[in-house]
Amino acid sequence: AQSVTQLGSHVSVSEGALVLLRCNYSSSVPPYLFWYVQYPNQGLQLLLKYTSAATLVKGINGFEAEFKKSETSFHLTKPSAHMSDAAEYFCAVSGTSNTGKLIFGQGTTLQVKP
């Protein structure tokens, strides 16, 4: 079975500070990994994805994530937080079968303080 654990349900940073959102996964097969963002009253939007190519993945809005197999981690980072980054972030892993099904973590709410 595959699973995702996001450490910290709430993260608060100051504007301009580093953003680090943690994600650890469990998978019996090489995983595909994703970060999605959900702004209030909007649908989930893909930030970035890892599909076994480069381990450092760049996404939209200045976010990036690094796949570390030895640590089973896929943490999301951004060098400098902006007020508009305040949202809920979800890490997800693809299912073992070729269904395209995603298994999500519980989410991390990012608060950005002025």
Add this chain to the structure above:
Amino acid sequence: DTGVSQDPRHKITKRGQNVTFRCDPISEHNRLYWYRQTLGQGPEFLTYFQNEAQLEKSRLLSDRFSAERPKGSFSTLEIQRTEQGDSAMYLCASSLAGLYTGELFFGEGSRLTVL
């Protein structure tokens, strides 16, 4: 814009009533997924279709839940005899099988409140 659309966006109902949600996927997408999201939790997989065939159902999908995709285009999710525990956001997503990039495209969701 031809993204995933869901209707209604909000539904308030009394316990015991039936409700139905509709999802229109991106037109060329042959896979369609239903997820449920409760407050403070990530989306939980309910079921998915490839074309008109329902290929997988989660154990979360009790007998009161039924989903259809009769012509391989739009889908409906019906909940019979609603319970307060059914209150959640119901998310629909679509993708294109065969061109696997892993990305699911989500609609904005249908929020259900059961009183």
